Amino acid sequence: MNYWILKTEPGAYSYGDLVKDGKTLWDGVRNYQARNNLKAMKKNDIALIYHSVTDKEVVGTSVVTKEHFQDPTDNTGTWVVVEIKPKSKLKKTVSLAEIKSEKILSDISLVKHSRLSVMPITKKHFDKILKMSS
DNA sequence: GCCAACGTTGGC
DNA sequence: GCCAACGTTGGC
Numbered sequence: 001m002n003y004w005i006l007k008t009e010p011g012a013y014s015y016g017d018l019v020k021d022g023k024t025l026w027d028g029v030r031n032y033q034a035r036n037n038l039k040a041m042k043k044n045d046i047a048l049i050y051h052s053v054t055d056k057e058v059v060g061t062s063v064v065t066k067e068h069f070q071d072p073t074d075n076t077g078t079w080v081v082v083e084i085k086p087k088s089k090l091k092k093t094v095s096l097a098e099i100k101s102e103k104i105l106s107d108i109s110l111v112k113h114s115r116l117s118v119m120p121i122t123k124k125h126f127d128k129i130l131k132m133s134s
Numbered sequence: 135g136c137c138a139a140c141g142t143t144g145g146c
Numbered sequence: 147g148c149c150a151a152c153g154t155t156g157g158c
Contacts, residue, residue, distance in 0.1 A: 009144090031153075053144055096145080115143050115152060 004037065004047040004124040005110055005115065006062070006084070007117045015049045015059040015089065023065060023085040026118075027073050034118040039068045041082050048129065050110065056096040058129055061087040085134035104128060 006026060008014065018024050029035055033107035041047075051057055066083035069104045099105045105128060121129075 003156095032139095056145075113152095114145065117143090 001123075002045045003043060003067055003121045003123055004041060004045060004069070005050050005058075005121050006047045007050045007052050007110075009053050010051040010055055011028070014051065015086070018062065018084070019048070019086045019089070022085055025072070025081045026063075027071050027081045029079060029081070029117060031117060034116055035080060036059070037116075037118040037120060038080050038082050040120070041067060041069055042074050046087065047084060048055070048126065055093075056088065057093040058095075058099075058133070059093050060089040061130075063087045072119075090130075092133050094132045095130050098132060099129065101133070102128065112124075 002043075008015075013024070024109055026038070029038060041064050043064055045067070047062045047064065048058050049060050049062055051059055062084040063086075064082055065085050068080040068082050070077060071079040072082045096110070099108070105111070108121060108125050109116060113119065117119055
């Protein structure tokens with residue numbers, strides 16, 4: 001079981017949209033590192049959903065329901081998607097500022113590689129963020 | 135194959 | 147709205 005963070009601009013697609021849809025294809029990823037992370041995602045892995053730009057906070061968790069396959073919005077065969085469904089909304093969102101203020105979270109990818117849209121997170125860090133959300 | 139130019143992302 | 151960071155593109 002692995003843990004991930006998926007970043008999205010809530011103006012484009014928010015966690016609320018995911019809840020409303022019940023499931024979604026995480027498409028439109030056009031970055032090789034992010035793609036490689038998508039490819040490493042396994043069914044039942046857990047991903048935190050992070051709202052970038054306007055909110056800058058982690059808002060909920062999701063579950064991988066289908067492992068990677070070709071992105072239907074891409075005809076070059078280069079890019080892939082996974083399917084996820086919502087798991088649970090955080091009782092309290094965890095902001096980027098809060099994450100940065102926690103010493104053990106200060107060097108996670110979310111902070112260090114702010115432009116990467118799909119990134120792994122260790123269980124320890126995942127648990128810490130969940131703890132901060134309750 | 136190098137690197138300058140350019141476009142995009144995302145925090146502030 | 148600005149700008150730093152970074153990835154990609156294209157000329158050489």
